Amino acid sequence: MTFLLPLGLIALLVAPLIYLIHLLHGSRRRVRVPALFLWADLPRASTGRERRRWPPLSVLLLLQLMAAILAALALARPASSSDPPRHVVFVMDASASMLATDVAPNRFEAAKVRASERLRTLNNQTDRVSLVRAGADASLLASGSPDAVRSALSGVQAGLGGAAIRDALALATTQVGATPERNGQIVVFSDVAWPTLAPVGALGAPVEIVAIGGSSENQAVSIPQVRMDPSGRAQTAFVEITNAADHPVRVPVRLTADDAPIDQREIDLPARGLTRLSVPLATEVHSISVRLLGRDALPLDDSATSLAPGGPPRDVLLIGRPSASLRRALESVPFVRLQVIEPTAVDRPRADLTVLDSIMPTQLPAGPLLLVDPPVSSARFLGVGLGSGARVQAGHPLMQGLDLAALRGETPTISAVPGWAHVVLGNVQGPLVMEGKLEGHPVVAFTFDPAVSGLDKSIAFPLLISNATSFLLAPADTPSEPFDTAESDIHPRPAPAFESVARTGELSAGWVERWPWLIGALLLVLAAEWVAFARRG
Amino acid sequence: MALTIATESFSRFERLSFVTRRVAQAGLGGEHRSRRRAPSTDFIDYRPYQPGDDFRRVDWNVYGRLGTLQVKLTEARERLDVVLVLDCSASMAWGQPDKLAFSANVVAALGYVALARSDAVRVVCLRDGQAPVVLGPLSGRGRLPELVRLVSQVPSGGRVELNRALSDCLPSEGSQRLVVLVSDLLTPDGMGDGLDVLLAQRIDVIVLHVFSPDELDPRLAGEVELVDAESGDILELGASLATLDAYRGRYASWLEDQAAECAARGVRYVRVSSDRPLTSVILEDLRHAQVLR
Numbered sequence: 001m002t003f004l005l006p007l008g009l010i011a012l013l014v015a016p017l018i019y020l021i022h023l024l025h026g027s028r029r030r031v032r033v034p035a036l037f038l039w040a041d042l043p044r045a046s047t048g049r050e051r052r053r054w055p056p057l058s059v060l061l062l063l064q065l066m067a068a069i070l071a072a073l074a075l076a077r078p079a080s081s082s083d084p085p086r087h088v089v090f091v092m093d094a095s096a097s098m099l100a101t102d103v104a105p106n107r108f109e110a111a112k113v114r115a116s117e118r119l120r121t122l123n124n125q126t127d128r129v130s131l132v133r134a135g136a137d138a139s140l141l142a143s144g145s146p147d148a149v150r151s152a153l154s155g156v157q158a159g160l161g162g163a164a165i166r167d168a169l170a171l172a173t174t175q176v177g178a179t180p181e182r183n184g185q186i187v188v189f190s191d192v193a194w195p196t197l198a199p200v201g202a203l204g205a206p207v208e209i210v211a212i213g214g215s216s217e218n219q220a221v222s223i224p225q226v227r228m229d230p231s232g233r234a235q236t237a238f239v240e241i242t243n244a245a246d247h248p249v250r251v252p253v254r255l256t257a258d259d260a261p262i263d264q265r266e267i268d269l270p271a272r273g274l275t276r277l278s279v280p281l282a283t284e285v286h287s288i289s290v291r292l293l294g295r296d297a298l299p300l301d302d303s304a305t306s307l308a309p310g311g312p313p314r315d316v317l318l319i320g321r322p323s324a325s326l327r328r329a330l331e332s333v334p335f336v337r338l339q340v341i342e343p344t345a346v347d348r349p350r351a352d353l354t355v356l357d358s359i360m361p362t363q364l365p366a367g368p369l370l371l372v373d374p375p376v377s378s379a380r381f382l383g384v385g386l387g388s389g390a391r392v393q394a395g396h397p398l399m400q401g402l403d404l405a406a407l408r409g410e411t412p413t414i415s416a417v418p419g420w421a422h423v424v425l426g427n428v429q430g431p432l433v434m435e436g437k438l439e440g441h442p443v444v445a446f447t448f449d450p451a452v453s454g455l456d457k458s459i460a461f462p463l464l465i466s467n468a469t470s471f472l473l474a475p476a477d478t479p480s481e482p483f484d485t486a487e488s489d490i491h492p493r494p495a496p497a498f499e500s501v502a503r504t505g506e507l508s509a510g511w512v513e514r515w516p517w518l519i520g521a522l523l524l525v526l527a528a529e530w531v532a533f534a535r536r537g
Numbered sequence: 538m539a540l541t542i543a544t545e546s547f548s549r550f551e552r553l554s555f556v557t558r559r560v561a562q563a564g565l566g567g568e569h570r571s572r573r574r575a576p577s578t579d580f581i582d583y584r585p586y587q588p589g590d591d592f593r594r595v596d597w598n599v600y601g602r603l604g605t606l607q608v609k610l611t612e613a614r615e616r617l618d619v620v621l622v623l624d625c626s627a628s629m630a631w632g633q634p635d636k637l638a639f640s641a642n643v644v645a646a647l648g649y650v651a652l653a654r655s656d657a658v659r660v661v662c663l664r665d666g667q668a669p670v671v672l673g674p675l676s677g678r679g680r681l682p683e684l685v686r687l688v689s690q691v692p693s694g695g696r697v698e699l700n701r702a703l704s705d706c707l708p709s710e711g712s713q714r715l716v717v718l719v720s721d722l723l724t725p726d727g728m729g730d731g732l733d734v735l736l737a738q739r740i741d742v743i744v745l746h747v748f749s750p751d752e753l754d755p756r757l758a759g760e761v762e763l764v765d766a767e768s769g770d771i772l773e774l775g776a777s778l779a780t781l782d783a784y785r786g787r788y789a790s791w792l793e794d795q796a797a798e799c800a801a802r803g804v805r806y807v808r809v810s811s812d813r814p815l816t817s818v819i820l821e822d823l824r825h826a827q828v829l830r
Contacts, residue, residue: 029761034628034636034752035723036765036772038791042783 001080008075014068022061063529074518079511085126087182089172090115093190094135095163096487100297102215108158111189111212122146130175134168136161136422160483173204192492207498218244219251220301220488221290226308228334235281235308237288243269244489252293257285301488307470313337320357325456329465353472368472371445376413391423395485398424398467402460410448444468540638540689546816547649553829554654557715557741583607617656624720625662626697627767632749639811640719640747641688646819648684663702665695696767699724703731719745722795732802743805743828750812
């Protein structure tokens with residue numbers, strides 16, 4: 001039994017109001033007497049109005065309270081399910097675009113509210129619910145009765161990456177398939193701000209998409225790319241500012257170098273277009289930040305910071321027996337001061353970044369780590385595998401300027417994604433480029449041998465190494481999950497149609513409303529109240 | 538709403554007549570004693586013959602024994618002027634059974650008794666702030682339907698000040714009347730002054746005090762708002778057992794006061810409960826109280 005319109009229960013407030021009226025005015029009944037002078041100045045009991053005591057529970061009061069309660073319950077539309085038990089999978093889009101504030105407080109919180117409302121319509125005794133978070137990866141957060149899932153739903157948070165909707169639908173289908181005796185249903189709470197999905201095939205249950213939000217008012221700034229001039233006497237920062245809105249906008253932009261403002265200007269952006277800026281920098285500038293000063297729906301992508309080749313050099317320690325190409329690639333990074341030692345070396349100098357080439361020491365060196373083709377036998381590295389590595393985060397800082405098609409031809413040495421890692425690039429065989437935090441260390445891992453396919457001889461390799469060193473040497477306040485720049489386009493797309501092998505049906509179908517019985521009981525109570533009132537006189 | 542008058546039982550009152558303390562003066566033809574000396578069969582005395590007396594009235598047996606001429610004196614029979622005063626205030630339309638319905642039946646029955654005895658009957662209905670409705674004088678049984686129609690359709694409501702109403706209800710001409718007041722006497726100022734005005738006119742007054750059993754023993758409990766049937770005033774009351782006991786005591790005392798007030802003025806006072814059968818009231822209560830015989 002549940003209430004389809006719980007707001008109707010507000011009418012229960014009438015019951016204490018009735019009691020209050022009886023308290024204030026008592027339950028006095030009017031009695032006509034032939035003459036009042038015979039009753040004057042008699043010794044009498046004090047009345048309720050005089051002593052403000054609780055009114056006696058008269059039949060009339062009880063009937064009135066019962067009528068109010070029955071009416072309130074009828075308004076709330078109680079209903080019971082007559083359908084077979086269901087298994088409903090809630091897929092929560094936890095992508096960065098769900099943090100857009102065009103819906104208060106943001107799309108993700110609004111989606112949680114809608115999901116909670118849906119939970120209340122389910123039968124806690126018979127129905128089963130699974131909660132899947134579609135962030136950068138799809139993960140199952142909880143499964144069980146609606147009440148059991150409610151706490152997990154309240155704790156789920158949106159991430160900064162994209163939405164692995166395809167993986168989430170596959171996971172939801174798996175969950176529904178585990179309970180074939182139940183009617184399955186997949187409900188996706190999302191802003192539908194996804195790129196076009198690859199075909200997902202026939203799913204195990206009908207899919208309903210609950211669309212949240214609808215604005216496209218967002219401007220974003222890309223991570224600045226800073227290049228040293230060939231002369232070595234100047235640097236130039238290249239910045240892209242994009243507009244996801246359907247109309248041109250003018251946004252103020254502030255640039256700071258090493259936390260000192262260097263420029264502020266207003267930029268005109270075409271509708272759903274971009275503008276590129278090039279900013280000359282002094283050679284000693286170490287970092288550059290760009291911030292959009294206007295207000296839009298998604299504040300996450302309004303600022304970006306990047307390291308510049310200039311500034312003081314950073315110590316990078318390369319441990320292993322590296323290939324010449326890896327060494328050259330590291331040495332070509334302008335702000336890197338490379339030092340190479342053998343794996344067996346006892347005295348390891350302190351470094352800003354440590355590159356482990358084909359080794360995994362028992363005790364990890366301090367600071368960020370770049371793992372190149374780590375040994376797969378390391379249990380610490382593998383951890384607990386979750387999800388699939390078939391993923392491309394094209395907007396990730398590690399992938400900037402790279403030909404992804406060439407990279408995806410590599411053969412990964414592992415097939416599952418470790419629990420600590422986010423996949424930046426992978427193929428059907430497994431993850432290729434991952435990043436995350438391993439035992440507290442910021443880590444970027446290349447799970448392939450660059451020399452096998454000849455990648456180390458291509459122009460992409462030093463660029464990949466440069467991206468990785470920049471990413472790992474970036475300021476420490478970089479979020480653990482990098483922002484997926486594709487999420488800046490918060491413009492909702494048309495919801496795709498999904499095929500289902502199961503019959504489609506409304507989630508709210510199968511409810512038998514019980515309010516007519518309550519109305520009948522209410523009429524009986526009102527009749528009894530009328531009789532009681534008439535008999536009282 | 539018209540009241541129901543049970544006229545079918547009136548035939549049992551055929552032989553009754555009013556007992557009056559005043560001689561009748563409403564004209565010859567009645568059945569009540571009069572101060573007038575007129576030829577009749579009711580012997581009262583002898584007196585010596587005087588010239589001019591009707592020679593037929595000389596008692597020759599007395600002349601034979603005493604040798605003097607004595608004339609027989611006989612008493613004239615006159616009609617009684619009966620005024621039936623019905624209190625039609627709102628308090629009369631109360632109780633179970635209704636005091637007004639009961640009183641209307643009593644008035645109709647008394648009217649029948651008077652008409653059957655060839656008395657002159659007037660019916661006066663006292664109303665709230667208006668001139669009373671007056672019917673009569675009626676004479677003869679043939680006028681009974683007229684009387685019944687009046688008392689069955691009399692409107693009730695409002696409050697009647699008995700003192701003023703009794704003072705104003707009768708026409709100034711005539712005297713030696715019998716006034717029967719049928720009322721619940723529920724007026725805060727009482728009726729003493731009104732009775733005094735009637736008694737000053739040498740009117741024989743009978744008070745029929747009609748009360749309801751519900752007045753004697755009210756069924757109240759808890760918090761109530763008492764509404765005066767006549768004035769509409771409201772008294773908020775927490776009715777406890779002590780309250781009801783005090784009320785019963787006050788009501789009994791008030792009843793005794795009414796009886797004492799009448800007794801002090803030499804007015805016949807009869808207390809009648811509205812749940813008594815009409816025949817019991819007429820044949821028993823009123824005969825026992827020497828109102829009828």
